[in-house]
Amino acid sequence: MRRPLKCAVGAGAAVTLLLAALTSCGSGATDKAPSITAPEVFYLRPVGDKSGPHDKDPFHFSADDGKTHTGVGGSADHTLTVDVLPGVKSAVVLRKGGNCTGSPTHMTCAVRSEYDSRSDGGVSLVAAEGSRPGDAGVVRYTYAGRGGKTVTARTKVVVGEPVVEVLTTKLLGGVRPGAELSRPIVVRNTGEVPVRGLVLQVGLEQLEFEERYANCRYPGFYKGHIAVCQFPDLRIAPGQTVTVQPALRLRAPKTRMYASFNSEARALDMGPQYGGAMAGGDHGDGPALRPEATAAEKGTYAKGGGWTNVVLDTHADYSVSDVNLYGDPGTERTFKLTVRNNGPADAGATEQLVFSPPLGMEMVKQPMQEYDEDAYEPYCERGAYAYTCDIKALEPGKTQTFTFTMRLGEPGEGALTLQDRKQDKKPAQDWYVGDRDPDPGNDKAVITVHPDR
Template identity: 90%
Template sequence: MNGRRPLKRAAGVGAAVTFLLAALTSCGSGATDKAPSITAPEMFYLRPVGDKSGPHDKDPFHFSADDGKAHTGVRGSADHTLTVDVLPGAKSAVVLRKGGNCTGSPTHMTCEVRSEYDSRSDGGVSLVAAKGSKPGDAGVVRYTYTDRSGRKVTARTKAVVGEPVVEVLTAKSRTGVHPDAELTEPIVIRNTGEVPVRGLALEVGLEQLEFEERYANCRYPGFYKGHIAVCEFPDLRIAPGQTVTVQPALRLRTPETKMYASFNSKARALDMGPEYGGVMAGGDHGDGPVLRPEATTAEKGTYAKGGGWTNVVLDTYADYSVSDVDLYGDPGTKRTFKLTVRNNGPADAGAAEKLVFSPPLGMEMVKQPMQEYDEDEYEPYCENGAFTYTCDIKALEPGRTQTFTFTMRLGEPGEGTLTLQDKKPAQDWYVGDRDPDPSNDKAVITVHPDR
């Protein structure tokens, strides 16, 4: 016997596996001590020699160990030993790269480590493809962690040369889509890697859209109010160069009063382990049909590693307007007034506009809108240049207004201007608010003699 419990697979294909010492010896163990453990990926894919391409957001290789002692935050000296060995028959596929406090050869490394060790933060041995190896070559690497009392625990990783590289057909934008209508979106996935995809995870996230139906083999995490679907296909295999299409196509409902929406289609190979940053957990399954990936011929278009966002531009508009302002008083009189911008609808175009305020000559600023940029620290909300104030307009739902309050000292009677201007497009798909009535985009602010 090697003193280990039987291997227990963690949730998810390719997940890290933790090995524990079967039992603690009776001496030297406190009531809160646990068995020593070492955690390493069950499988890890290696980039072929000289090839720096690969999948998107891959979780970097790492492993960790813990002697199980109850610690008080002080990790102590490096008096534990970690050895890493490339097992016989594996050196033609994988070799070791030295890091941290380690010595040895490409097939055997010894590292002096602390009681709690993580290769990600402490440095250590990493795995790389051996020179002359080919995609599909594989070998096993063994880790042995020994605590200061001589207790040992081991773990193993199967290292495979080459990687599955999952790409998703992604359009930058969809235009001409009607509000409150059904949008049908196929999900097309291909493997441009060197080895097969073994199991696939698909995640679809929605912004301003709704799922028209929820699929039986997808989870919908409740925290996101049904705007994310997480679907797994553990038995799916996608050979290098092969393309699959998820059937049926997703059916999405577009918003009634928004000009812009978007969705994100992400996919990854399950045996690559969890995506970097964690896995979306929880959620009930849908009651709709089952999604099934089917082999198809490659479709033309833009494919993105791991997936990407598609922006939806709806066939609607937003009519913004600004109102005249009349002020009365003699020169030197202080007046507080409001500049009001209204979205007359029928849609919310987001933060698409800005207000340019040019006061009448002779007016002097006393107080202007402010915004908090840090705790109890404020700065002017509107940019000021050449006695012109430019104020960003927030996203306004149809019928809503935004008001800017100024206090100024009046000059002689005269007129200034209020002008709504489109913001410069940040993306080539952005069409602004499509305001159909430019006549109400301008107004005047007038200083009159005191009545």
């Protein structure tokens, strides 16, 4: 985790600067002092082991001399020194990269005034041969600018990692519209070292929090559909399972067929997963969530967490109407094809309209969509004998209209057919059940060309 460190600048003046989730050393004034941003704690995989946490942020640090420069980052006329402090050589060693020279315990690098290890390369940390999980050491960074001022920062390096896994359920089916769901959050540590502090994040799609908890924040940008809960004092030993009580209470939608939620968890001292995206938000006014050690529970666990898809016990009745056109061959007619969702639920974008024109009818103008600024393409996909138009998600009682202009041929009939998208583009999700339309009779209609009256 990146937290404020005391940084020695020049002859040893101490400066402490608090950032949201980063350790950064500098004066904060307009004329800034040199600074280093580095993790306070970093976990290493044991030698030869490539497993570990899900979506772990790679080791990363940066330095800045605080001055304004022309160009990108200035020239490589600054010095960065990285040292493994005495007494911990058996835990961590340095791996050379970029403009660096030295040994596995001491590296000197020529860097730019604005240095970032992600883009500029440089020293990386690896577990030392013979090290064991739990072994720890300290790495010190010293950054010197052209004026001779230096700044230092330190990272505690631990061999082994806490690996947080969350018990997940892939599908909840048969849920009554508007019903309350009660979902316990179960996490376990399958890593080599203890979890020191836990962050739990719950995100909702089409669901609502029935209760908001006192030790969870609800960032306003997400309109209350994400909860971020922290348990800084929690310790989860390797192999231990914890259940968060009480179970989360969620409210299912009344007019949707599909919903989902995810439960993510990570060790608090492994740093923020999404930077500042989940910062802020008011705490809930309900009870506080509390983690309790429990016996191992059977089921499917996912590293870092996963999504649960909810299929509600409802349906959507889509319908299409007949169209009658009058005119002699060669006459141009503009007409609308209308699809309606009769409800009672919104099934999402699950349907397509297939428009098969009567023989002899020729296209003049069709629905278009903007795919780039002032650039358009046909909305419907044209086949040999038909146009296939994707239908957007429609709330109950809403319609979508497709407007065509065509040149008529001889009197005759064409077809309008609604079909489930999975017939044409079968999705990989095995929880998808389409719209469960109970009245297939109104899924078909005819478009008829009549002689001019």
